[in-house]
Amino acid sequence: MKKIEYLQTGQTARLLDHKTIEEYKIPSLILMEHAAIESIREIKNHICMNQKKICIACGPGNNGGDGLAIARNLIKENIYPSLLIPKIEKMSKDEKIQWDSLSCFDLEIVTDINDLKHFDICIDCLFGNGLSRDITGYYQNVIETINQSGSYVISIDIPSGIHATTGKSMNCHIVSDLTIALDCYKEGLFINDGLTASKKCISVDIGIPHDLHSNFMINETLVKQYLPPRPSHSHKGTYKKALMIGGSQSMHGALYYSAKACYRSGIGTLTCMIPECIYPIFASKISFAMNKVMPCENGYFKEGIVPDLQPYSLISIGNGMSLNKSTIQMVQHVLHSDKTVILDADALWACKDHKEWLNRKETTILLPHIKEMTYLCDASISQILSNPFEIVKDFCRNHPNCILVLKSSLSIIGYKDKIYLLNQPNSALAKGGSGDILCGIVTGLCGQTNDYEKAVVCATYIHNQSVPNLDAACCLPDECIDTIPEIFKKLRT
Ligand SMILES: NC(=O)C1=CN([C@@H]2O[C@H](COP(=O)(O)OP(=O)(O)OC[C@H]3O[C@@H](n4cnc5c(N)ncnc54)[C@H](O)[C@@H]3O)[C@@H](O)[C@H]2O)[C@@H](O)CC1
Ligand SMILES: Nc1ncnc2c1ncn2[C@@H]1O[C@H](COP(=O)(O)OP(=O)(O)O)[C@@H](O)[C@H]1O
Ligand SMILES: [K+]
Numbered sequence: 001m002k003k004i005e006y007l008q009t010g011q012t013a014r015l016l017d018h019k020t021i022e023e024y025k026i027p028s029l030i031l032m033e034h035a036a037i038e039s040i041r042e043i044k045n046h047i048c049m050n051q052k053k054i055c056i057a058c059g060p061g062n063n064g065g066d067g068l069a070i071a072r073n074l075i076k077e078n079i080y081p082s083l084l085i086p087k088i089e090k091m092s093k094d095e096k097i098q099w100d101s102l103s104c105f106d107l108e109i110v111t112d113i114n115d116l117k118h119f120d121i122c123i124d125c126l127f128g129n130g131l132s133r134d135i136t137g138y139y140q141n142v143i144e145t146i147n148q149s150g151s152y153v154i155s156i157d158i159p160s161g162i163h164a165t166t167g168k169s170m171n172c173h174i175v176s177d178l179t180i181a182l183d184c185y186k187e188g189l190f191i192n193d194g195l196t197a198s199k200k201c202i203s204v205d206i207g208i209p210h211d212l213h214s215n216f217m218i219n220e221t222l223v224k225q226y227l228p229p230r231p232s233h234s235h236k237g238t239y240k241k242a243l244m245i246g247g248s249q250s251m252h253g254a255l256y257y258s259a260k261a262c263y264r265s266g267i268g269t270l271t272c273m274i275p276e277c278i279y280p281i282f283a284s285k286i287s288f289a290m291n292k293v294m295p296c297e298n299g300y301f302k303e304g305i306v307p308d309l310q311p312y313s314l315i316s317i318g319n320g321m322s323l324n325k326s327t328i329q330m331v332q333h334v335l336h337s338d339k340t341v342i343l344d345a346d347a348l349w350a351c352k353d354h355k356e357w358l359n360r361k362e363t364t365i366l367l368p369h370i371k372e373m374t375y376l377c378d379a380s381i382s383q384i385l386s387n388p389f390e391i392v393k394d395f396c397r398n399h400p401n402c403i404l405v406l407k408s409s410l411s412i413i414g415y416k417d418k419i420y421l422l423n424q425p426n427s428a429l430a431k432g433g434s435g436d437i438l439c440g441i442v443t444g445l446c447g448q449t450n451d452y453e454k455a456v457v458c459a460t461y462i463h464n465q466s467v468p469n470l471d472a473a474c475c476l477p478d479e480c481i482d483t484i485p486e487i488f489k490k491l492r493t
Helices: 010-022 028-046 062-075 093-100 113-118 137-148 220-226 252-264 276-285 325-335 346-350 370-376 381-386 388-398 434-446 452-464 477-481 484-492
Strands: 054-058 082-084 121-125 152-156 178-182 201-204 241-245 269-275 290-294 314-317 340-343 364-366 402-406 411-415 418-422
Touching (some): 010 028, 028 093, 028 152, 028 178, 028 201, 062 082, 062 093, 062 152, 220 484, 241 252, 241 434, 252 269, 252 276, 252 477, 252 484, 276 290, 314 325, 314 434, 325 340, 325 346, 346 370, 370 381, 370 402, 381 388, 388 411, 388 418, 402 452, 418 452, 434 452, 434 477, 452 484
Parallel strands (some): 054 082, 121 152, 152 178, 241 314, 364 402
Antiparallel strands (some): 402 411
């Protein structure tokens, strides 16, 4: 079974290493030994090492120390790697200990960088989390030679040259076939140059106490723990009454998708508030939800309407509403209520000049894609793309009762000082309508628990897993929605 996986910046990962060593009194050499043993286990899961020419390229820090510990553990299995090593006097304290522990073995030392071209497998232990400046000269030469060698490249902790926090290449970087992140994934693996620096990324446990972590990768194991139960003896009133506000003449499909996905995800009762011009078509497509029909003007909600929100405990707003004054008025009215609110699509735009509306006592859940995120912060699309984790953290620090899902092929969820990352690209969702489905699943799950953080994590995962058995290019939103029951079933087993 897959395990719980963690996420940190370069700095916070170092802090956790430090805490483990200083407070938990676990020596760094023990962590290094775990790192070596677990890395070898994973390497074997990916490539056969027998009869292969293997080189371990070690840098001057503890990443290099990991490499030497891997070498010693491989010898136990009768595998004798060659080593590229720094000058002994440049080695860190722990790396020197690892080097001394190899003194009784006669491993080949690579002295000519050109010889790096002749290995089947290269284990990259040049730099990890301690990379502090641009790589030039000798190490640049090493990195470029490894990249051109055609070997199967395995990077330990992070591809050398990628900054663990920013994901930016420090002048040059290794491109790896497999990256084995030690203890936790570093944010830099998923952004900027980091995103394409590894073909595959996994993490291994190296003995850092799990309770030190509070930022998670969203995977099946986590979601199984977070999914709200569905007691057999429940009835519709056990769950919440949700109201979905949205729709307009030209976009009636958006609310239809949200409503259908919401019902598929377990809501107790659902009312859809729509402008009257779309009532006939909407009612002909949806029979399970109640409809609250409001006056309309030019195909949109009429300005100045003040709907009664009292019967509902959960309100989503925004899908298919359009950018106009009545949307702003409705969003203002909803955010001034004492209800849990889910803001999506055009409702996010409506908050552009009114961020103070988000300073509410009740929970507000926001589901922006990258463009919509520009309405919520003072950053451009390119600034958000190159720094998404910091943008999400900054927003959540300033809006402590908001749960933010920054959506793209990677989705980042922020709540207070916590971060979750979903990194499972699914291009079936790269279509209009997908966001509306997410809004529906979020509403459905929030209708079954008051732990909205967990509900949003589950919803984001369930949405991401909706892959009909069709080519990704060909899926319709309805077909994605129709996979939701199977995903729930799998999560409950
Ligand atoms: N005790 C710990 O903290 C553990 C650390 N581990 C490993 O240790 C790594 C971090 O170790 P370190 O902090 O020693 O850092 P690194 O091994 O990443 O490298 C730091 C060393 O590289 C030098 N350096 C940095 N940038 C350079 C550049 N551009 N050109 C040339 N030299 C450069 C620094 O002066 C320093 O000597 C982790 O990524 C992980 O692989 C693991 O062994 C697990 C336990
Ligand atoms: N390639 C992809 N991989 C994973 N998820 C994706 C991908 N493309 C889109 N998505 C997801 O689909 C949804 C699209 O939302 P959005 O852009 O708001 O769509 P719309 O407004 O058209 O309904 C988001 O949840 C996003 O994370
Ligand atoms: K490395």
